[in-house]
Amino acid sequence: MNEANLSRLARAAKHILCRRPVHHHGHKAHHNRAGHSQEFIDHRNYVRGDDLRAIDWRASARSQHPQVRRYHDEAANHWIICLDRSASMGLWKQEKWNLAVQMAAAWSFLALHSGNGVGLLAFSDAIDLGLPIGRGDVQYRTVLHYLNQTRALDQGGGSNLRACGSYIKPRSSIVVISDFLAPDNMQTALDHFYKIATSVHLIQILSPNECNLPSAATTTLRDIESGQRIHIDAAGASASAEEQLALLKQNLANYCHAREFKLTSCLADASWFQVLSNHFRRTGMS
Amino acid sequence: VIEWLTPYWLWGLLILPLVWWLHRRPAVDTAIPVSSLLLWQNTNQQGAATSRLNQTDPLWWLRALIVTLLIMAAATPYILQEQGKRIEVWLDDSASMLALEAEGSRSELATDALLERLAKENPTEVILHSLTQPGRHLVLDPPEQSRWRNTIDSWVRHNGSAIQFPKAWQMVPNTQHWLVSDGADPGYSAWLERAPLTQVIQVGQVGENSAIIRLALRPSPDNGRLDGMTVVSHQGTETAHKQLSVTANGKVLQQWPITLTGGQRIQKRFSIPKQDHITLSAVITPDDALADDDKLELTSRRTTPLSYVVLGECGRPLLTALSSHPMLNASNGQTEVAFSVVCGDRFIETNTAALWFFHSDETAAVNGIPSWRDTRNTLNKIVLAHHGLYHFAAPTDNSLTASPPDRKRRAILVAGDDVLIELRDSAQRLVKVSLDMDSPVLAGTAQYALLMLGLIDLTVARSLIDEVDTTQHSVIESDIAPRRLTIAEPYSLPDDPVGSQNHLTPWLIGLALLLLTCDVCILALKRFRGRSAVEAASHA
Numbered sequence: 001m002n003e004a005n006l007s008r009l010a011r012a013a014k015h016i017l018c019r020r021p022v023h024h025h026g027h028k029a030h031h032n033r034a035g036h037s038q039e040f041i042d043h044r045n046y047v048r049g050d051d052l053r054a055i056d057w058r059a060s061a062r063s064q065h066p067q068v069r070r071y072h073d074e075a076a077n078h079w080i081i082c083l084d085r086s087a088s089m090g091l092w093k094q095e096k097w098n099l100a101v102q103m104a105a106a107w108s109f110l111a112l113h114s115g116n117g118v119g120l121l122a123f124s125d126a127i128d129l130g131l132p133i134g135r136g137d138v139q140y141r142t143v144l145h146y147l148n149q150t151r152a153l154d155q156g157g158g159s160n161l162r163a164c165g166s167y168i169k170p171r172s173s174i175v176v177i178s179d180f181l182a183p184d185n186m187q188t189a190l191d192h193f194y195k196i197a198t199s200v201h202l203i204q205i206l207s208p209n210e211c212n213l214p215s216a217a218t219t220t221l222r223d224i225e226s227g228q229r230i231h232i233d234a235a236g237a238s239a240s241a242e243e244q245l246a247l248l249k250q251n252l253a254n255y256c257h258a259r260e261f262k263l264t265s266c267l268a269d270a271s272w273f274q275v276l277s278n279h280f281r282r283t284g285m286s
Numbered sequence: 287v288i289e290w291l292t293p294y295w296l297w298g299l300l301i302l303p304l305v306w307w308l309h310r311r312p313a314v315d316t317a318i319p320v321s322s323l324l325l326w327q328n329t330n331q332q333g334a335a336t337s338r339l340n341q342t343d344p345l346w347w348l349r350a351l352i353v354t355l356l357i358m359a360a361a362t363p364y365i366l367q368e369q370g371k372r373i374e375v376w377l378d379d380s381a382s383m384l385a386l387e388a389e390g391s392r393s394e395l396a397t398d399a400l401l402e403r404l405a406k407e408n409p410t411e412v413i414l415h416s417l418t419q420p421g422r423h424l425v426l427d428p429p430e431q432s433r434w435r436n437t438i439d440s441w442v443r444h445n446g447s448a449i450q451f452p453k454a455w456q457m458v459p460n461t462q463h464w465l466v467s468d469g470a471d472p473g474y475s476a477w478l479e480r481a482p483l484t485q486v487i488q489v490g491q492v493g494e495n496s497a498i499i500r501l502a503l504r505p506s507p508d509n510g511r512l513d514g515m516t517v518v519s520h521q522g523t524e525t526a527h528k529q530l531s532v533t534a535n536g537k538v539l540q541q542w543p544i545t546l547t548g549g550q551r552i553q554k555r556f557s558i559p560k561q562d563h564i565t566l567s568a569v570i571t572p573d574d575a576l577a578d579d580d581k582l583e584l585t586s587r588r589t590t591p592l593s594y595v596v597l598g599e600c601g602r603p604l605l606t607a608l609s610s611h612p613m614l615n616a617s618n619g620q621t622e623v624a625f626s627v628v629c630g631d632r633f634i635e636t637n638t639a640a641l642w643f644f645h646s647d648e649t650a651a652v653n654g655i656p657s658w659r660d661t662r663n664t665l666n667k668i669v670l671a672h673h674g675l676y677h678f679a680a681p682t683d684n685s686l687t688a689s690p691p692d693r694k695r696r697a698i699l700v701a702g703d704d705v706l707i708e709l710r711d712s713a714q715r716l717v718k719v720s721l722d723m724d725s726p727v728l729a730g731t732a733q734y735a736l737l738m739l740g741l742i743d744l745t746v747a748r749s750l751i752d753e754v755d756t757t758q759h760s761v762i763e764s765d766i767a768p769r770r771l772t773i774a775e776p777y778s779l780p781d782d783p784v785g786s787q788n789h790l791t792p793w794l795i796g797l798a799l800l801l802l803t804c805d806v807c808i809l810a811l812k813r814f815r816g817r818s819a820v821e822a823a824s825h826a
Contacts, residue, residue: 088321155319181322210321221326222317229317230326237329244325 005273009280010110043067078133079111079118080168083150084178086124086159087224089205090152095268096205097152100177102272103203107175108143112136116173118143121164122150124157130167155224158182161189170196177203185252194259202256203279204249204265211241288790291362298357302350309346345808352801359794364787372411374458375400376483378467379418381446382766385468385575387492395489396466397438403464403487405431414438417467418447446578446763451477469771472762482777493767494522496546497579498530498568502756503586506557514556516568516582520546521765528570534558535565544570562588579764586755592624592746593617597636600629600643601724607738613750614742625745631678639715641745643723646678652721654702660709664749665698665740674727677706677720698744709744717745 043059046066059067081104089097108118112135120143122129131146159182168174174197180186193200213219213234222229249265256263264279290296320326377400383393404412412426412434424441426434449471457463463483467474468490478486500517520526530542532554540556558564566584573580594608595617608614608627617623625639631646652675658666698717699707710716719741721728728734743749 091319091321179321181324183324207321211325213318220317221320221323223323224319224321226323228323230323232326232329237326240329241325244328248324 006106006109009106009273009276010113042070044070077116078169078172079107079116080133080164080172080174081107081118081120082161082164082174082176082178083120083122084124084159084161084176085122085128085150085152086157087153087155088159088179088181090154091224092207092209092268094152096179096207099205099266099268099270099272099275100203101147101150103177103276104175105144105147106272106276109140112140119167120146121167122146123160123163124153125160126163127167133169156227158225159186161186162192165189165192168193168196171198173197173199173201175201175203177205179206180204180252181206181248185248185255187255190255190259190261194261200259200261201279201283202252202261202263203275204252204263205268206245206249206265207268211238211245213238287366288363289366291364293361295357295361298360299354302353305350305353306342306346309343309349345805348801348805348808352798352805355794355798355801359791359798363790363794365790366787371407371409371462372413372458373404373407373409373462373464374413374415375464375466376415376417376452377442378449378465378471379416379442379444380449380471381444381578381763382468382470382490382576384444384578385470385490385492385495385766386577387490387575392468392490393442393444396468396487397435397442399487399489400438400464400466401434403485404434407462409462414441415452416443417449417451418445419443420450420452448760448763449473451481454480454482457482463777465771467771468766469769470766472765472769474769474771478771478773483773484777486771486773488768488771490766490768492575494520494524494526495574495576495579495764495766496520496526496528496570497576497759497761497764498570498582499551499579499761499764500756500758501566501568501582501584502754503558503564503566503584504754505560505752510560511557512560512564512586514558514566515553516556517551517553518544518546518568518570519551519761519764520548521761521767523548526574528572530554530568530570532556532566532568535561539566560588562590576764576766579759582757582759584755584757589613589750589753591615592750593621595623595626595636595638597626597628597634598630600627603726603729603734604629604643604723604738607735610735611739611742611750625742633716633718637714639745639747640717641741642716642718644678644718644720648679649676649722650679650704651675652677652701652704652706654704656699656701656706658699659697665707665737665744668733668736668740670699670733670737674725675701676722676725676728677701677704678722679704679720707741715745715747717741 043056043063044067046055046060046068050068054068056067056069059069083100083104085097089100104120108120111118115135117133117135118139119133120129120131121127129146129150131142134142159178159180161176161178161182174193176186176190176193178186180202190200190202218231219234220229220231253263253265255261262279262283264275264282266275266278377396379393383391383396385392387395389395410428412428414424414426416422424437426437430437451473459482462485463481464485464487465478465481465483466487466489469488470490497519498516499519500515502515503512506513514532516530516532518528518530525548526546528544528546530544530552532539532541539558540554542554544552544554546552558566564584564586566586567581569581571580591613593615596605596608600608604627609616615621623638625641626634626636628634628636628640628642629645631644633640633642656670656675658668660666694711696709696711697705697707698709699705699721704720706719706721708718710718723729723734728737739751743751
């Protein structure tokens with residue numbers, strides 16, 4: 001990662017990472033969810049259920065309509081990076097994991113240098129590594145240190161994204177980097193994130209070898225995480241697996257589209273920069 | 287309970303984990319790892335595979351079992367079978383045990399005492415042995431202890447036989463041996479010295495007993511009568527007054543009041559008219575402790591003259607002697623022939639006993655003093671002077687002296703090297719006489735008639751002229767006086783009898799060899815299948 005690339009990337013990610021309110025004319029609601037920090041954002045019309053103490057009487061008098069004040073939400077500036085370190089991420093010489101680490105580091109850098117807080121959760125069956133939310137260069141070096149110290153599991157361990165749920169504050173922004181090759185595409189956990197998070201970004205990393213078999217004879221496949229085995233007839237198996245993989249990806253994409261999650265799928269041999277650039281560009285366009 | 291002679295060998299079982307480790311499969315997994323089996327769920331699956339990584343060859347169980355069996359065999363296991371309390375009782379069932387005591391018969395008292403002792407010992411096995419009938423025994427079943435008395439009573443048989451003391455080697459070692467007796471037999475003292483007895487149960491106190499020990503009948507010199515004789519004996523220390531009665535065919539013949547002192551015997555003679563069939567009995571009264579020996583019976587049948595047949599040509603002196611015998615009649619063809627008289631150089635086969643007076647052409651003077659070899663018959667009372675005695679020598683041709691084979695020969699009268707009279711004993715007796723019975727020197731002597739009587743008695747195997755009928759009772763059996771039975775040194779049994787050890791080592795080794803054979807067969811089968819698969823692959 002060089003600084004030139006990161007600077008270019010920061011510009012691309014500005015719309016995502018810089019959450020300061022843009023002063024629109026009138027009382028246009030901020031797309032971010034408001035919180036209760038002391039930094040004022042703007043006013044909006046009063047609706048039933050609003051705290052009466054939040055009514056700005058002066059603004060209400062000016063606009064002839066009850067107005068309530070809105071403030072910046074602290075949590076909305078927190079980024080939690082959930083990094084899948086299950087064994088499936090470590091296959092094929094950790095190629096998926098290496099790309100995931102690079103992207104986690106880049107995302108941390110970008111978020112921290114945009115004034116956000118960043119936390120890191122590496123998970124498998126449970127939380128293997130939890131780095132609390134921090135800010136600034138110190139946090140970035142800490143994140144790099146932890147990422148350098150961590151490797152994906154060699155075998156075993158599941159992809160239990162739900163384990164991250166209890167560590168994430170409501171209204172945080174969440175980045176999940178995984179292969180999402182779980183029985184339910186981790187949708188149970190993602191449903192939870194949908195309820196509490198400000199925004200959810202998913203980076204799916206798959207290997208080019210995911211559906212390759214070395215021989216055409218009958219062979220035994222072993223699930224690197226569960227250890228289950230099956231005997232298969234390798235003839236035509238790769239093509240079938242490719243279809244299945246495409247189906248899984250499509251399901252995940254449909255799911256994310258329905259919930260406005262930002263999903264990018266990539267191969268492990270891709271460049272982190274290219275992947276993140278694509279992701280930020282696509283999310284910015286949307 | 288299994289015990290071990292060399293239990294330290296069992297430490298060898300610690301090598302079983304090594305056996306397991308040696309049978310581990312190599313930790314090489316040939317399965318292809320994939321991120322998720324979800325991708326492959328629509329492929330053509332051949333079935334679920336179980337993980338063989340780090341699995342152990344199941345044959346390790348077989349090998350471990352073989353090693354275990356061999357180690358256990360080396361530790362020499364055995365099953366200790368504890369020996370129960372076994373008592374062997376040697377029960378006196380002689381006639382003296384029938385003697386009556388004040389409390390009952392000695393046999394009943396002995397059973398009472400025995401059962402009382404057995405109840406205290408609580409044995410696991412009781413075996414009763416008869417002292418008068420060797421080999422006869424009774425096994426008492428401990429669970430049926432309440433029926434022991436009836437069982438013993440029905441088993442005991444007092445048949446009057448004498449006691450036959452068992453040898454020490456006939457008595458099972460390391461077992462309690464009890465003696466139950468009245469001690470009346472004088473042989474006990476010697477037997478007790480060497481018998482491995484542990485306990486003696488003695489019953490009986492009464493020692494006074496009178497008995498009729500003999501009753502006999504023989505022809506009287508007075509041709510029309512029979513002479514009889516009976517002997518009464520008294521065992522004990524006191525004087526006994528008895529009444530002796532002799533009856534013939536149910537009629538009292540004669541009575542004597544007798545007084546007997548300890549150890550005294552009294553003989554009484556009587557005479558009765560000659561009868562063909564007489565049932566004679568002698569009784570002493572009043573009854574004493576042992577009633578069994580107070581009466582003696584004799585049944586006498588007077589012999590009617592026997593028939594004989596002459597085969598061959600016999601000399602006149604011989605025929606004269608035969609015809610003058612008072613108890614012989616020449617056969618008239620209707621009566622049963624008792625014996626045959628054969629004269630000649632060849633024996634003529636008959637189906638009766640035979641008296642063969644051998645003849646040949648060659649006679650020789652008896653060279654040497656004739657001597658009787660068999661002392662069991664009356665012939666040996668005849669004195670024969672060798673002067674003037676001739677005998678027939680056997681011809682060179684043995685066929686002339688052919689005689690029934692397979693007869694046990696016994697010389698009766700010999701002179702020097704010559705056998706003058708011999709007995710060939712078999713189903714039909716044969717008495718061969720080589721003496722020249724027609725010799726006038728011999729025929730003229732007084733011994734000739736005696737010699738003929740003796741030869742005929744020898745042929746028919748009984749006395750025809752002086753036939754004695756007798757019956758007797760052993761004085762020893764009438765001696766019921768108990769002798770003190772003491773064991774000089776009671777046979778000591780081991781305090782803790784060592785049970786028998788049933789060694790299991792041969793079984794374990796045999797089983798291990800069997801399993802080893804199975805292992806070899808399995809390996810051979812595997813190798814054969816592997817070779818077949820390789821050949822099939824090469825053909826393909």
